[in-house]
Amino acid sequence: MLDDGKPAPRPVVMPWEYVTMRRTAACMTIEQAARPYWHRPEHQADVERTIGALEIVGFRMKRDFFVADMSRAYSFNVDVYRQLCDTPPDQHPRLCLACGWDQWSTQYDTNGEEATWAQSDPDLCTRCEQLDRKKVIG
Incomplete structure (x- = not known):
């Protein structure tokens, strides 16, 4: 294949x-992420199943009420999630390909500074660059 000078297209997230990237970046299991949502033991399995379903290939949550509240468990931008569900890939927001961070969400790097895009690899945020995380997508 000839190099036509165009940058390679970014992988689609x-x-x-x-x-999965956001939960993993928070160092949480599905069970830990589900904990803020169940208050009675008999609801635990249902909530964990629902949270786990969000990570099944091909699954898209249609109701905003539960997804919008994922931020009770970990850093999660429902607007980004909706864009990934509802818009074509060329309209998807730019995300860190290791942790899923987007430039509109507050995240701090290991130096306590607000994360931004890494200089060494434009597909990563500065936090993932500092933690030497590898791209999950791509």
Whole structure:
């Protein structure tokens, strides 16, 4: 294939990949992420199943009420999730390909500074660059 001088297209991040990246970046299991949502033991399994469904390949949550509240468990931008679900890939927001961070969300790097795009790899945020995280997508 000839190099036509155009940059390679960015990998497409799907909604279920975004959910997994954000949860993983928070160092949480599905069970830990589900904990803020159940208050009675008999609800635990249902909530964990629902949270886990968000990470199943091909799954898109249609109701905003539960997804919008994912930020009770970890840093999660429902607007990004909706864009990944509802818009074509060329309209998806730019995300860190290791953790799913977007430039509109507050995240701090290991130096305590607000994260931005890494200089060494424009597909990563500065936090993932500092933690030497590898791209999950791509």
